[in-house]
Amino acid sequence: MQWRKPEPKKSYDVIIVGGGGHGLATAWYLASVHGLTNIAVVEKGWLGGGNVGRNTTIVRSNYLLPQNIRFYEKSMQLWRTLSHDLNYNIMFSPRGVLNLAHTPGQMDLYAERGNAMRLLGGDAELLDRDQVARLNPGLDVSGNARFPVVGGLLQPSAGSARHDAVAWGFARAADQLGVDLLENCEVTGFLRESDKVVGVETTRGEIRTEKTAVAVAGSTSRVMRLAGIERLPIESHVLQAFVSEALKPVIANVVTFGGGHLYASQSDKGGLVFGGALDGYNSYAQRGNLPVVEEVMSEFLAMYPKFARLRMLRSWGGVTDMSMDGSPIITTGPLPGMYLNAGWCYGGFKATPASGWCFAHTIANDKPHDINAPFTLDRFKQGRQIDEKGVGPTPGYH
Amino acid sequence: MIIDCPWCGKRDVREFTYQGDGNIKRPAISDVNVDEFNAYVYDRENPAGDHLELWQHSGGCRSHLLVSRNTLTHQIASCETVGPWADKSGRAGK
Numbered sequence: 053m054q055w056r057k058p059e060p061k062k063s064y065d066v067i068i069v070g071g072g073g074h075g076l077a078t079a080w081y082l083a084s085v086h087g088l089t090n091i092a093v094v095e096k097g098w099l100g101g102g103n104v105g106r107n108t109t110i111v112r113s114n115y116l117l118p119q120n121i122r123f124y125e126k127s128m129q130l131w132r133t134l135s136h137d138l139n140y141n142i143m144f145s146p147r148g149v150l151n152l153a154h155t156p157g158q159m160d161l162y163a164e165r166g167n168a169m170r171l172l173g174g175d176a177e178l179l180d181r182d183q184v185a186r187l188n189p190g191l192d193v194s195g196n197a198r199f200p201v202v203g204g205l206l207q208p209s210a211g212s213a214r215h216d217a218v219a220w221g222f223a224r225a226a227d228q229l230g231v232d233l234l235e236n237c238e239v240t241g242f243l244r245e246s247d248k249v250v251g252v253e254t255t256r257g258e259i260r261t262e263k264t265a266v267a268v269a270g271s272t273s274r275v276m277r278l279a280g281i282e283r284l285p286i287e288s289h290v291l292q293a294f295v296s297e298a299l300k301p302v303i304a305n306v307v308t309f310g311g312g313h314l315y316a317s318q319s320d321k322g323g324l325v326f327g328g329a330l331d332g333y334n335s336y337a338q339r340g341n342l343p344v345v346e347e348v349m350s351e352f353l354a355m356y357p358k359f360a361r362l363r364m365l366r367s368w369g370g371v372t373d374m375s376m377d378g379s380p381i382i383t384t385g386p387l388p389g390m391y392l393n394a395g396w397c398y399g400g401f402k403a404t405p406a407s408g409w410c411f412a413h414t415i416a417n418d419k420p421h422d423i424n425a426p427f428t429l430d431r432f433k434q435g436r437q438i439d440e441k442g443v444g445p446t447p448g449y450h
Numbered sequence: 451m452i453i454d455c456p457w458c459g460k461r462d463v464r465e466f467t468y469q470g471d472g473n474i475k476r477p478a479i480s481d482v483n484v485d486e487f488n489a490y491v492y493d494r495e496n497p498a499g500d501h502l503e504l505w506q507h508s509g510g511c512r513s514h515l516l517v518s519r520n521t522l523t524h525q526i527a528s529c530e531t532v533g534p535w536a537d538k539s540g541r542a543g544k
């Protein structure tokens with residue numbers, strides 16, 4: 053057995069709600085960095101049964117805005133040594149993430165983004181069409197392509213990791229430091245002393261604590277409503293993903309289409325793993341609709357016409373916590389005794405180590421680290437949105 | 451997902467554009483309460499269950515529609531025209 057199955061204690065120093073990647077990482081950093089080991093992770097199902105096991109596993113930090121670059125670069129740093137730090141092979145694979153450009157204007161934008169990344173210590177290389185072709189032999193870079201490729205932006209140190217192993221690795225390492233991982237334990241309410249949150253009501257009884265930290269991703273609005281928070285700058289949307297039958301090695305890196313929204317890579321088992329945009333409407337259904345399937349497939353074929361007869365094995369949908377500016381929230385509050393980690397949209401897997409690291413710091417010190425200080429809940433009211441895409445308060449478009 | 455437009459009848463979701471939460475009301479422009487404007491622009495109930503929301507039949511009659519849809523099942527309970535045509539009766543007899 054990789055971790056104990058303890059009975060809940062009456063109280064802990066910290067309770068983390070949500071046993072996904074972020075909750076488990078938070079527990080491990082609280083224990084290993086801040087020496088807080090009398091803590092529990094409370095999970096309604098089984099560990100890693102949420103979006104941490106449902107994503108397309110892309111890990112990258114190719115952002116433009118300095119707040120995002122700093123945060124995701126911290127994550128890249130942690131990813132590099134994570135297998136060693138956890139003593140668990142999370143199969144981090146820095147195979148490079150390549151964003152294709154199809155117009156000269158897009159190349160200019162990539163140059164700007166690459167420069168921003170390099171100025172803050174990241175790695176980025178602007179490639180011309182021939183360099184793209186050499187790196188991705190199967191890609192249609194001819195002038196006949198529906199959207200001819202003119203070049204791309206490569207982040208060589210980016211790539212992917214085994215999603216389940218990330219959850220299991222954080223869980224096992226946290227358990228070994230004494231963290232109680234409480235599965236099949238759904239939070240059904242919050243214990244209150246006037247305004248202050250002093251613990252949780254769960255399907256396995258009441259558990260008290262001075263510090264209640266919520267990290268439930270797509271369920272954020274539902275769980276926070278239990279604490280009387282009726283409205284948040286978040287909408288839940290469904291994102292689909294697809295896996296094909298297995299092929300011999302054919303896609304060397306993670307490649308994204310610049311003429312639409314599509315990202316693809318190849319798993320170690322040989323399946324092509326890819327996805328595109330959100331379905332675009334509020335949903336908790338964990339399944340999407342066919343128009344997005346068709347759109348994703350046609351974008352994939354615009355890049356790789358030779359995959360036209362490839363058979364699909366599986367597809368699924370996950371509920372993502374889309375924030376109003378497309379950026380996360382890692383903060384103290386919004387109630388006394390409470391801490392909130394949310395708004396991961398559909399890019400929160402790559403954030404897992406830095407999110408846990410920053411959230412642990414925020415919980416232990418009752419104030420954020422410089423790296424997550426911009427990611428507050430009240431930034432919207434203050435006009436400090438971190439809107440990477442510049443599409444405004446329309447969660448479905450981020 | 452099929453939306454039953456009061457003017458055009460049952461059409462595939464791809465003909466429609468989602469416009470978000472249909473409960474929120476824009477405060478009067480003379481209202482200078484920052485909290486209310488902030489809530490209007492950013493804060494959402496985001497329920498798991500019945501949700502009142504706005505869609506536009508952008509690939510059809512272009513009407514703006516108020517739709518009651520369950521976010522857990524995608525089942526649609528009602529769909530009505532909003533705006534200047536709200537009280538006209540649609541061709542589909544609604």
Ligand SMILES: Cc1cc2nc3c(=O)[nH]c(=O)nc-3n(C[C@H](O)[C@H](O)[C@H](O)COP(=O)(O)OP(=O)(O)OC[C@H]3O[C@@H](n4cnc5c(N)ncnc54)[C@H](O)[C@@H]3O)c2cc1C
Pocket residue numbers: 069070071072073074075094095096097098100101102103104105106107108109110111237238239240267268269270271275291292293327368369370371372396397398399400401402403
């Ligand atoms: C299809 C898809 C593809 C994606 N692809 C990528 C990608 O390529 N790269 C990337 O960086 N990100 C990606 N993401 C996003 C990423 O998966 C999420 O942002 C991230 O996993 C969210 O954090 P988490 O792991 O903590 O969430 P989860 O694993 O969902 O954890 C939340 C946990 O909270 C639990 N919970 C909920 N309510 C309660 C309650 N009342 N009591 C107790 N526990 C509760 C849930 O059971 C769940 O286990 C993708 C997401 C999807 C859906």
Ligand SMILES: [Zn+2]
Pocket residue numbers: 455456457458459507510511512513
């Ligand atoms: Zn119509």
